Amino acid sequence: MREERKLSRRAILTGTVLPRHHISSAVVAVLPARREEVRERLERMPGVEVHAAEGSRLVLTIEGPTSGMLGETLTGISLMDGVISANMVFEHIEEAEAREA
Numbered sequence: 001m002r003e004e005r006k007l008s009r010r011a012i013l014t015g016t017v018l019p020r021h022h023i024s025s026a027v028v029a030v031l032p033a034r035r036e037e038v039r040e041r042l043e044r045m046p047g048v049e050v051h052a053a054e055g056s057r058l059v060l061t062i063e064g065p066t067s068g069m070l071g072e073t074l075t076g077i078s079l080m081d082g083v084i085s086a087n088m089v090f091e092h093i094e095e096a097e098a099r100e101a
Contacts, residue, residue: 021093022094026088027059028058028060028083030082035056049063074086
């Protein structure tokens with residue numbers, strides 16, 4: 001059974017907060033004529049992986065250390081030339097296992 005740890009000032013200062021890894025899926029709508037160009041740019045972005053591309057849609061995952069980082073990445077994607085919209089579909093948070101001292 002895993003011990004639950006509360007987020008507190010002391011936990012942050014002592015480094016006993018377990019690190020988290022955020023993973024989200026997103027659907028990006030693009031101009032069909034620019035789909036491959038956008039896909040190539042997305043595949044070069046750190047933490048981004050394109051899983052499917054068909055018609056005007058791309059399905060991808062974004063990974064990073066914080067939810068804010070995922071949001072920043074998604075905002076950057078939505079501002080790319082050729083992108084119509086970028087919407088987060090799901091977010092999952094994985095916590096690192098506590099190490100035994």
